[in-house]
Amino acid sequence: MASEELRTSFSDLVVGSSSRTDSQVESSGDPSSEGSVQVTCFTEDLHDVILHFQIIRFSKQIYAWVGCNTAKFGHLYAAASTRPGNGVSVTSVLGGTSDNTGSGMARRLVLKTGLNIVLACNIPKDSPMLEAAAERKLIEKLRGLGYVRPRAGEANTSTSQ
Numbered sequence: 001m002a003s004e005e006l007r008t009s010f011s012d013l014v015v016g017s018s019s020r021t022d023s024q025v026e027s028s029g030d031p032s033s034e035g036s037v038q039v040t041c042f043t044e045d046l047h048d049v050i051l052h053f054q055i056i057r058f059s060k061q062i063y064a065w066v067g068c069n070t071a072k073f074g075h076l077y078a079a080a081s082t083r084p085g086n087g088v089s090v091t092s093v094l095g096g097t098s099d100n101t102g103s104g105m106a107r108r109l110v111l112k113t114g115l116n117i118v119l120a121c122n123i124p125k126d127s128p129m130l131e132a133a134a135e136r137k138l139i140e141k142l143r144g145l146g147y148v149r150p151r152a153g154e155a156n157t158s159t160s161q
Contacts, residue, residue, distance in 0.1 A: 040145060046133045051123075053138060057147060061116035064109070066102075066123060066134050074122025079106035081114070093118075101125045105135050112139060114149045 038057040043050060052067040067074070075095025082089045088110045090103045102121030109117045123131050142148050 038145075040141065042141065044134075044137050046130065046137065049130060051130075051134050051137065053134075053141065055138075055141065055145070055147075057145070061118065062109070062113060062142075062147060063118045063120075064138060065120040066105075066138065068123045068130070068134075070122070072122045073120050075102050075120070077102045077106040077119045077121070078117070079103075079110045079119070080116040081110055101131055105131065105138075108135065109138070109142075112148050113142065115147070 036057075036059060038055075040055040040057075041053065043052050045051075050069055052065075052071065054063075054065040056063040065073070073094075076093040077090055078093050079088055079090040081087070088107045090107050092103065101123050102119050105121065106117050106119040109119065123134055139148065
């Protein structure tokens with residue numbers, strides 16, 4: 001293939017970006033449809049620390065990443081509801097077992113969403129206030145995207161984007 005053909009092919013590619021601080025990419029128009037993927041990225045400045053978030057919504061699970069000041073991956077946890085009794089099981093996939101910073105967050109995300117959660121988190125383990133603030137922002141964004149189950153007795157006002 002000639003270099004002119006390559007230039008023409010590359011110029012035909014369209015790369016879109018959102019002007020907002022979060023970007024969303026959907027493989028189909030309806031994020032609840034089978035096989036769809038929705039990616040949301042955003043950054044928050046909390047307690048003089050910059051937190052980076054990425055949420056990838058698959059049909060029956062959510063992958064979330066929370067980065068503190070850097071793009072470091074951190075520990076990786078997998079959490080899912082278990083039967084009987086609708087308990088939640090969490091396991092550390094990557095990282096040490098002595099650090100439970102992300103495991104509690106993954107457990108609570110399963111309870112709030114009803115979906116399987118894979119959570120990567122590099123929040124320092126000696127910062128419980130930062131962890132709580134990061135979890136609040138993540139839940140707030142998940143609620144805005146329509147991924148959080150409504151509480152009992154609460155009207156379903158969430159809309160999926």
